[in-house]
Amino acid sequence: MMPQFLVVMKKELVEAIRDKRTLNMLLMFVFMYPAMVGFMLHMQIKRGTSTEKVGIDMVVVGAAQAPNLVNYLTQKNVNVTPKESMSEADIAKLLSEKKTAAVLKLGEKFSEYYEDLRPAPLELWFDSSVEKASQRRELETMLREYGNGIAGARLLAHGVSPATLSPLALQRYDTADSTTRSNTRIGMFLGMFFVPACIFGLAAAIDSTAGERERRSLEVLISQPMRAFDLVAGKWLAASALAAIGLAFELGVAHAVLKYLPLEEIGLSWRVDIPMLLLVIATAIPLCLMIGALQVAMAMNSRTFKEAQATAGIVTFIPMLPVFIVPALDLTTKDWMYAVPLLGNQTMFQAMATGQSLGVMPYLLACALPLVLAFAAVAFATRRMSSEKYVLGV
Template identity: 80%
Template sequence: MMPQFLVVMIKELKEALRDKRTLNIMLMMVFMYPGLVGFMLHNQIEKATKTERTGIDIVMIGAAQAPNLVGYLRQKSVNITERDAMSEADIGKLLGEKKMAAVLKLGDKFGEYYGELRPAPMELWFDSAVEKQSQRRELEAMLRDYGNGIASARLLAHGVSPATLSPFALQRYDTADSLTRSNTRIGFFLGMFFVPVCIFGLAAAIDSTAGERERRSLEVLISQPMRAIDLVAGKWLAAAALAAIGLICELSVAHAVLKYLPLEEIGISWRVDLPTLALVIVAAMPLCLMVGALQVAMAMNSRTFKEAQATAGIVTFIPMLPVLIVPALELNTQNWMYAVPLLSNQTMFQALATGQSLGVLPYVLACALPLLLAAAAVAFAARRMGSEKYVLGV
């Protein structure tokens, strides 16, 4: 004979899956976060490769005074449009059209000063409100390198080695591989993948408790020869199952999106395999149980369906705070992070994705507090369910 709490669980799951609102919320969350992360990373890839494909568009005033500079910039994929003298208003109007990354203006005495080995006047005009700052910085780096090359040639012409101006020869070696760099840079996104866990089963949790209480169908259930704990456990496991199903689907979609994107273009990669992804999902099951229990307890502690909906935002928002704050503080990974619900899943996912081997302690910490909170919430909800005052709304 099937246990009573499983009968309740199956009944709640069938009702939830027949509810279009619940299905629409789940589908939206399954695709929204992976789609958002994919869109943001796609934009970064587009910006990183756009200059290489199309070059940097600039206007150069007085280009005839520096033919060598013009040739150097064009070799660096800089598209130069030569113009005669322009007023400040005309330059501002040109940059306001958002077609040019900058205007490079050579002074009237550029050639004279350059021939006299004096600093030649040069002006770089740009609009900081235009999304071409990366191209402008690349242009500045090109001008700086060109200037350093000229300075070195002048020193050699006077019998002075350019090495005199560089007392140190600093070489940089980054020992981090692309996998470590990638998951350090997208560590924040990894945590955001677990946020929808608080939403997947929320509608079912509220409808099966506060909703049934308002519809008076809860009285029929409580009149059956069934313990209050079995009734609460069935509703709790149904909400947790929806959260787990949604999380599995969402992480699978996110994995497919990150594997599809050419992340190598921005110096990162995504090499999380399916066994690692499965381990992350298993480690997140206590989180699903905790969220389902808290939502059921919260809804049962609300007098009306609308009150349960109003307080649902608190249950959804509070676990998000550590996920938002800790990455912003750039803290090193510590053991206490594995004890904080939701933050523990983010930290664990990031560690596993970077190839780190986790001991037993992180898994124990990640499971302990969620399971304790789930047990406490279920006990509270069972006590409420056993109260006639609650069921009858007295």
């Protein structure tokens, strides 16, 4: 005979699958994050493998004073549009049209200062609100290189080696191989895929508790010869199962997308195999159990369906905070990170993707606290379910 909590779990899963809202949300988040990451990487590959480099559009005011500079920029694939004169208002209007990366304005005494070996005045006008920052930085690099070339030629003309200005020759060596670098970057992407686990079972957890209580169908269930623990455990396991199933499918879709993309074109690689992916999913099961238990407990502690949505939504958002805050602080990996729910799963996967040997302790830390919180939340929900005041809404 099937245990009673499994009967309740089966009933809740069937109702959740029949609910189009729950099913649509599950399917949306399963494909949304992998599609976003795949699109971003696809655009990087497209830019990296493009055979034609798109020229940079630039207006040069007073270009007749520096023909060599204009020729240099043209050779660097800069589309130079010469102008004799432009006011500040005209420059601002031109840049606001977002068609030109920058405007280079030569001072009136540019040629005079240049011939006297004095710093020739240049003005680089740009609009920082326009998404052409990379082109502007490239233009600044070109101008800096052009100026260094002129300085070197002048030193040679005076019998001084340009090497005098560079007493140090710094060479940089990165000991990380391409696989480690690429897996670190992709591991950060995939670590964010644990976040939707907080959303997959949310609708089912709220509807099976606050929703049934509001519809008065919970009274029928509680009147059956069944322990309160079995009733709560069935609802808890149903919400957790939806979270685990959604997470497994999402990681599977992400694995297929990253495996399909030609990441080698941009110096990346995806060498995570199926056993490693299954291990990641297995270590995330305690996280799903914790999320389902907290959502059921918070929904049961609410008086109405709308209040349950707000309360459970806030509780669901709390585990996401370390995932965003810790990477922003640029902290080195510590043992305590594995014990933090959601952050521990992200940290563990990044370590696995970079080929680090974790040992047993990180897995224990990643599973311990979520399981403790899950059982505590289930105990609280069981106590609430045992109360007639809760069931009757008194």
